[in-house]
Amino acid sequence: MKFRNSIYTGAVLLAIGSMAACKKSFLENDPKGQFLETNYYANPTQAFNALVAAYDPMVTETGGLDNTYINPLGALNSASDDCFAGGGGSSDVPQWQAINNYTMTPAIGPQGGFWASNFQGVNRTDVLLEKLPNVPGLSADLLKRYTAEGQFLRAHYYFDLVRLFKNVPLILTSLQLSQVYQQPQATPEAVYAQIEADLTAAIPALPASVSAAENGRATQGAAKALLGKVYLYQKKWALAASTLAEVNGTPGGTSTYGYKLVSNYGDIFKPTNKFNSESIFEIVHSGLQNYTWSNWNQFKSNVYVQMVGPRNYTGPIYYGGGWGFNPITPNLVSAIKNDPRYPYTVSNIDSLTKATGSAFLESYQGTGYYIEKYAPKKENVVTTGLTDLNWPNDYIEIRLADTYLMEAEALVNAGGDINRAAALLNAVRARVKLAPVAATLANIYNERRLELATEGHRWFDLVRTGQAASALAFKGFKAGTNDVLPIPLTETLNGTQLKQNPGY
Structure with a gap:
């Protein structure tokens, strides 16, 4: 575990963001410098900026500690049966190629x-x-809220x-440097x-809703949705169902938190429709940073949009400088071809x-079909x-259709209210004018694939439901090997206690 690459040390540098302004949402703040943690937390403004910095790792998709491109969608879509890695050739973004082909090693892959x-x-x-309770002048209400956001974020990262x-x-x-190398893996x-x-x-300490200037901050609904998902992954079916029910409310209606399915499926993903009624937790990206290649480690834009655009495209709809990653597999095209969600999911560039x-230049592993939800539209x-580097498209990490289908799955597995499970499943289908189907696991799994295609959920769904091998x-x-990623090679060197995952 090289100290340069290690994350767990107390003497960290905080990349601090500026205060939110009325024209920006919370996570569109520009970096304003770096400060040693030991010299920080002297007043409420610094506490707020440190909170912004705690959100930052889930927003910044370029750079990282090893200067690689780290948007999770590229690797997760490459790993699934929805997409190939693509790009300009077999060595283009080798981390994605390795997970696409399941040739990962501790040294090569997105890990x-x-x-x-x-x-x-x-x-x-x-x-x-650790620092919040001792910040001079921080009000009890802000201490309570910032602490809750920190707990949500730590849960999210873990x-x-x-x-x-x-x-x-x-x-x-x-941790101090002397402690870094002594950290064992937990169960x-x-x-x-x-x-x-x-x-x-x-x-209980998070707000039920936030103002427009605070969009992107954690809410009660987001925390409950994440907790329900955590229960689902552990097969705690009854707890998952009851927790997600608090988020979902009446299927097809408006929940206590104001969530409601967007009537037009295609509108969910438009940059002009950020934080719509279906959005539960949304990763904010800004197109207003005026950034260039010299700002690689600072981007808050959505570079993934550029990544998935067709290469050298010349035509009326898409931006003509995409990089051709994550072309859609024939497998997904066949599954979704006759579904009303097809034109909002797949771009038939060919x-x-x-x-x-x-014209366009076909990608490596190209099929003529590309991602539509995050397409670089003119x-x-x-x-x-x-x-290329300033796309404004957000990523809705948790949305209502997702939580509907998770609750339906939990109810079926728990032997719970099958009528409610069917109502949840069929509310998602009714939105795109599809006929009702029975609330079976097979139908729910299929609906998740079609509803959430290319949104980064498919690989996790296949692994957790035991379908990945097939x-x-x-x-x-x-x-038994590829159900998890290898521990990065640099984290298992220099006498650390970390042991490599089986098969790697």
């Missing part, structure tokens, strides 16, 4: 970015939670870590117990260029900075 960004988040929240790696250190305090059960404890403590007399081009056999997935 370095996942490990670094999430443990950076853990470290920042650990420090935040949930990603335990799902991706299973065997990770459980670090709940800031997954211990990590999940801490995630549950953090979310349970956070929920047919479009033939129909309009335009209508979304901003005038600040380089277009569904991903064509990519070389090996059960």
Whole structure:
């Protein structure tokens, strides 16, 4: 575990964001410098900026501690049966190629970015939670809220870590350099117990809703949705169902928290419709930063949008400089072709260029089909900075259709209210004018795939439901090994206590 790459040390640098302004949401703040944690937390403004820094690892998708591109969607979509890695060739973003082909080794794969960004988040929240009680002038109400947000964030980071790696250190305090190399891996059960404890403590202290200027901050609904998902992954079916029911309310209606399915499926993903009624937890991206390649480690824009655009496209709809990653597999095209969600999920670039007399350069592993939900549309081009690096598209990490289907799945597995399970499932289908179907696990799994395609959920769903070995056999997935990622090689060197995951 090289100290340069390690996340768990108390003497950290905080990348501090500015105060939110009326024209920006909370997580669109520009970095304003770096400060040693030991010299910080002197007043409420610094406490707020440290809170912004604690959110930052889930927003910044470029750079990381090893200077790689770390947007999670690229790797997760590459790992699934929805997409290939694509790009310009077999060596383009080798981390994605390795997980696409299941040729990962401790040295090659996306694990370095996942490990670094999430443990950076853990470290920042650990420090935040330690320092907040002693910040001079911080009101009791702000202390309560900031603490709850820190607990939510730590739970969020650890949930990603335990799902991706299973065997990770459980670090709940800031560490000095001398302690870094002594951290053992905890059991997954211990990590999940801490995630549950953090979310349970956070929920009553979080606001039910936030103002527009605070969009992107954790709410009660987001914390309950995440807790319900955590229960689902542990097969605590009854707890998952009851917790998610508090988020969902009456199927097809408006929940206590104001969540409601967006009537037009395609509107969910438009940059002009951020924080819509279906959004429960949304990762904010800004197109207003005026950034160039010299700002690689600072982007708060959505570079993934650029990544998935068709290469050298010349035509009327899409921006003509995409990089061709994550082309859609024939498998997904076949599954969704006759579904009303198809045109909002899949871009048939091959047919479009033939129909309009335009052209594009097919990607490596290209199929002619590309991601539509995050496509680089000309209508979304901003005038600040380089277009390639300033896309404004948000990522809705948890949305209402997702929580509907998770609750339906939990109810069926728990032997619970099958009528409510069917109502939840069929509310999702009714939104796109599909006929009702029975609330079976097979139908729920299929609905999750079609509803949430290319949104980063598919690989996790396949692994947790035991379908990965079959569904991903064509990519070389090996059960018992590829259910988790390898621990990054640099984290197992220099006498650390970390042990490599089996099969790697």
